[in-house]
Structure formats: C-alpha cells, structure tokens
Amino acid sequence: MRIHIQNPENDPLFDFSLAMWDAAAARAPDIGFGHSVSLGTTPADFAAAMQDAEALVTDVSVIKALFPCPAPRLKLIFLTNAGLDGLAPFTWLPPGVALLNNRGTHAVKAGEFAIMSILMLANRVPAMVTNQRAGTWRKLWGSGLGGRRVTIVGLGTLGGATAEHAARFGLRVTGVRAHPAPHPHCTCVIGTDALDSVLPETDFLVLACPLTDATRGLVDRRRLGLLPQGAGVVNIGRGALLDQDALCDRLDDGHLSGAVLDVFTPEPIPPGHRLWSTPNLIISPHTAADDPATYNPLSLDIFLDNLRAWRDGRPLPNRFDTGRGY
Amino acid sequence: MRIHIQNPENDPLFDFSLAMWDAAAARAPDIGFGHSVSLGTTPADFAAAMQDAEALVTDVSVIKALFPCPAPRLKLIFLTNAGLDGLAPFTWLPPGVALLNNRGTHAVKAGEFAIMSILMLANRVPAMVTNQRAGTWRKLWGSGLGGRRVTIVGLGTLGGATAEHAARFGLRVTGVRAHPAPHPHCTCVIGTDALDSVLPETDFLVLACPLTDATRGLVDRRRLGLLPQGAGVVNIGRGALLDQDALCDRLDDGHLSGAVLDVFTPEPIPPGHRLWSTPNLIISPHTAADDPATYNPLSLDIFLDNLRAWRDGRPLPNRFDTGRGY
Numbered sequence: 001m002r003i004h005i006q007n008p009e010n011d012p013l014f015d016f017s018l019a020m021w022d023a024a025a026a027r028a029p030d031i032g033f034g035h036s037v038s039l040g041t042t043p044a045d046f047a048a049a050m051q052d053a054e055a056l057v058t059d060v061s062v063i064k065a066l067f068p069c070p071a072p073r074l075k076l077i078f079l080t081n082a083g084l085d086g087l088a089p090f091t092w093l094p095p096g097v098a099l100l101n102n103r104g105t106h107a108v109k110a111g112e113f114a115i116m117s118i119l120m121l122a123n124r125v126p127a128m129v130t131n132q133r134a135g136t137w138r139k140l141w142g143s144g145l146g147g148r149r150v151t152i153v154g155l156g157t158l159g160g161a162t163a164e165h166a167a168r169f170g171l172r173v174t175g176v177r178a179h180p181a182p183h184p185h186c187t188c189v190i191g192t193d194a195l196d197s198v199l200p201e202t203d204f205l206v207l208a209c210p211l212t213d214a215t216r217g218l219v220d221r222r223r224l225g226l227l228p229q230g231a232g233v234v235n236i237g238r239g240a241l242l243d244q245d246a247l248c249d250r251l252d253d254g255h256l257s258g259a260v261l262d263v264f265t266p267e268p269i270p271p272g273h274r275l276w277s278t279p280n281l282i283i284s285p286h287t288a289a290d291d292p293a294t295y296n297p298l299s300l301d302i303f304l305d306n307l308r309a310w311r312d313g314r315p316l317p318n319r320f321d322t323g324r325g326y
Numbered sequence: 327m328r329i330h331i332q333n334p335e336n337d338p339l340f341d342f343s344l345a346m347w348d349a350a351a352a353r354a355p356d357i358g359f360g361h362s363v364s365l366g367t368t369p370a371d372f373a374a375a376m377q378d379a380e381a382l383v384t385d386v387s388v389i390k391a392l393f394p395c396p397a398p399r400l401k402l403i404f405l406t407n408a409g410l411d412g413l414a415p416f417t418w419l420p421p422g423v424a425l426l427n428n429r430g431t432h433a434v435k436a437g438e439f440a441i442m443s444i445l446m447l448a449n450r451v452p453a454m455v456t457n458q459r460a461g462t463w464r465k466l467w468g469s470g471l472g473g474r475r476v477t478i479v480g481l482g483t484l485g486g487a488t489a490e491h492a493a494r495f496g497l498r499v500t501g502v503r504a505h506p507a508p509h510p511h512c513t514c515v516i517g518t519d520a521l522d523s524v525l526p527e528t529d530f531l532v533l534a535c536p537l538t539d540a541t542r543g544l545v546d547r548r549r550l551g552l553l554p555q556g557a558g559v560v561n562i563g564r565g566a567l568l569d570q571d572a573l574c575d576r577l578d579d580g581h582l583s584g585a586v587l588d589v590f591t592p593e594p595i596p597p598g599h600r601l602w603s604t605p606n607l608i609i610s611p612h613t614a615a616d617d618p619a620t621y622n623p624l625s626l627d628i629f630l631d632n633l634r635a636w637r638d639g640r641p642l643p644n645r646f647d648t649g650r651g652y
Binding site: 013108109112113115116119120122123125128129131132133135137138139140141142143144145146168169267268269271272276277282283284285286287288290291292293294 | 339434435438439441442445446448449451454455457458459461463464465466467468469470471472494495593594595597598602603608609610611612613614616617618619620
C-alpha cells in the first residue's frame, strides 16, 4: 500500500521516523512489509504525497491546516489522536475515506494517571499542595482506597484502564456509558441518563469520556451539587464535559475536597485565570494520556492492526464514527 | 489480663474507646475476652491504672510525658507507633517489660501513599505543581511505570507494601535492607552497604526504613549525586535519613526531577523555611501512613495477636529490639 506519514511542523517530541516505521513493521511482519512509505513535514511534502497516497498517518493539527485537499487515491486516514471533537463537523473528510483514531494508545499512561489522581484525592494531596503554597504546616489525614466508591464516566480506553486499576485497589467501581453493558472491572454499569442516581454515593468522580453533543456540559453545576460533601473530581476527558466555573465554586466553598484536572476550557489556561489560584485543585497541562517514549510506536502498532483488518476485509477496529463522535 | 489503654490528651482523632476494644475482641474471640480493660486520658488516670496494669496500650507521646513511673505488675507495653526512634535511649523501659510497636498497621495506607508518590514522580506532578504556583502553562510529559527502576530502602511494613505495588505496576524493584535476604516483590535485594552500587541505576529512590544510628544521614549529599539526572526521591521513613538541604540543592539545580516527602527535620517545618519554596517538591505533613478510620482497629488487632503469642509462650511478633532500634 502507498502510505504517507505527515509529521506536524512544530511538535518534534512526537515526530515519526522511518526507523520507527521499520521497527513497527518488524513487530507485525505479516502486514508491515511491502508498502511504499513516505514521510513529510511541510505542506509541499503533503501535497505531493496526496497525489498517490492510499493511506495517511497524521494528527489533528495537520488535518485542520491542510484539509480539504485533493487526494484521489486516499482510502484510509489514521490519526494519532483519540478524541477528534476538534475536527467536527466532519465535512472535510473525502467521501469513501475511512477515518481511524488511535484509540488504545493511551491506555497505560492514562490509566496510571487516573489511579494516581484518585490516590491523590484519597490522600488529600490537592489540599496539602494548597497549604504548601501558603507555607502552612497543617496535619491532613487521608484514607486508603479499599471500599471507597468511584464513578467512572466513559468505559473506553481511558475509563476501562482506570476501572481496572481501581478494582485492583479495592474500590467499588461504578461505570457510566452511553449504552450500559457489563464491564469486567465495574461492580455495576449504568446509562448516562442515570448519572444523577449514583452521584450522591460517589467519593471520586472520574470523567474519561469523549466530548460529543451528548456529553458537553454533562457535569453541570446541579450535578456537582449532587456529589456528597468531601467528594473529589478527576477530568482526563475534555474540559467542556464539566462546568469548570461551578467546580471552582465548590472547591472554594469546601463542598468538594479536591480535584485533579488534565483538561480545561480554554487551553492553555490564560494567565490570571481563577483556575491558577483555586484551592485544592491540581492542574496537569493536558499531558495525562501521552508518554512520548511509547506514543508513536503504540500508534503504529494500532495502525498496522487496522491495516491487517482492511487487507482481510474485516471491520476496522479503530473506525471513527463521525455521526456519534467517537 | 489487666489491660490499660491510655489515650494522649490532645489527639482526639486517634482516641481509643471501649466500643473499639469490644469490636476488636469480637474479631479475635479466642483471645479478646475475659480481660479487665480500663481507659484513661489524664495523668491521674494513668498513675491509678499503673498500680495494677499488666499491659499498657498507648503511644509515644504518653511514654515521653509519663515514664519512668512505678508500674509493679507491668509486663507488656504496646505502642501505637511503628518508629520508636523518638524514645531512644530506652532507659525509661522498666526491666523485664516487653516493648511492642504496631508494625503492620501502616501497610495499606503507606503502601498506597508510596505508589502514589512514584506515580506522581513519573507523571511530573511536582513540576506541574511548581508551574501552577507560578501561574504558568507549560506542557510536561511523564512516562508509564513499566520497566522503570525503583530502589526501596527498608523492606519492613512500609517498604514491603511499596515493593508489592511497584512490582504490580511493572517497575523493576531493588530492595535495600540491613541483612539482604530475598523478598517476594523485589527483583533483587542488596545490603545497605551496597547502596552506592544501585543509585546510578535508580529512577525512583524510596526511603522506608527506620531511623537508627546505622541509617541516620544514609542518603547524604554524595549519594544524592550518584542518582542519575532526572531521578526522583520519596521519603516516608524519617526526615533525618536524608540530607534535606542537599536534596533542596539538587532540586534547585535540576539534577533531580522531583521529590515527595512526608517527613522532615524539624517537624513542623518552620515558616519561611526553604522547603516551602523549593521547586518540584511536594510536602505531605507526616500523615502518609495513617488512616484515622482504620488506625486504631488495626492496632488493636495487632495487639491481640501479640497477646495470643504471649499466652501461648511464643515469640512476640511485634517485639521491639531496643538494641538495633526497630
């Protein structure tokens, strides 16, 4: 297959190389060899490659900058991102081209970040850091995780990995997803429409779902008020899942004991924004799910797995449904 | 047996009650019943009870305040602390009285705190919090734990629980102890005298050993310099295990990427101390190992387990060796 890999121009930490491709091919020898692979960075590289490329491997920023464009032979676009909400509406996608995301790449890193965040909430680290900022020594006791209750919204790659860690630490895990179906690491799974019923019994609320029309503003001011006194919040999904201002209010008034957020509206957080000084809040700069050492190799493994399915005429495991938005 | 439980006067969060005793007795019915148990708080309560008490359950602060004292029938002192370095030298201990600590109580909470700290170092949370303090958005990428190298000094309750979590996350675990012997969760175990040889291969150094003459100042300026660029440090043992000033210097100059400390010299940290403003450092106020909800019940379970051994004439599992200091 004629495959083109386009690196974004300003993200050298996550650049692909042909050596990286060769290593991935060697890990999947049944599908990795025999392709014509080109690599580009500039718009000129891109335009030249699109004349005959059948598959494109790139990221959201390149799509935003360079599509729509003529690509007469293109059949597959594989994006090295999981959340593609920034590309909606998908009118830029040439008819008949299958869009793939890299769902799965983030499991290890995001799962570890999420269980770390839950441990930080249980151990009161957000409050400790707030005291530290003020130069104040004050004893603050946390608790173990065993028997405490976590509610995880979204049971895809991120939420599923979170649930697995949480269950291993003895948390009682409730999963929330669009269409409830049992999950091996959840004690119970409910539909998103039943979220209100579990919030009053939630010690830790983890947001790990995609941003779609159905999830935008899901955790609004009213729902934050349904959480019990002392609950904590983690967001590794998208900033707009949550009423960020209401969250700051409930941290200010002490209803919530802490929050660990990796995603915000807007990003970057502007200088002087109230998020910077809200107590008991930890700010991670939208890097929770990304490990530069493994990101591209894992993404290529997933791409090759989809290429195998394509060759064999099977459904593509990472096919992105532009209608539902994930 | 005639048992007296003396609560400290100013620590209501950790008070024992007779209901707590009864619940512990019910969990260990073969040894829990048939005792004469009194409860006290004031020095007068204490003096009265010591006239006939055979066993005393209390904590370090009470010993410091009220010993030596006449206690003609006393055979056992059970302290609800694990590190008894603050009671050395042990000349206050009446001859023939067995001293027990509550080794084991802290396993769950301290183990969770330690793996949280390692995850925070891998995810660069100390640097994120430093950026947050400055109101600065800067992308910072961390890594997963798989394949990274942790060195754990001390393989008792704290270090053993840490090693178990670490192995489960795929870390390569080196244990360091006074007398090296294999440990089920360590890839290798070395003697304290070989510490220098593993420091250059250590991503995360965790101090979880007791403070004794042999461990005071163990991680000095020279040894901190043996850690590789970007390594991180966790201390859940005692502040004096570490040259705290040298640690701050290596955080200031960027040789170390972060530290999570629960113990310090002195405690509380005085206002204006450099620790408060050292970058990439997280300060926990010496509460890592304590979960108020489970602390006293677990301590009583351990006391009753020792009482069973005493009744049966077996060695006491929690006997504290005043000579070696743990």
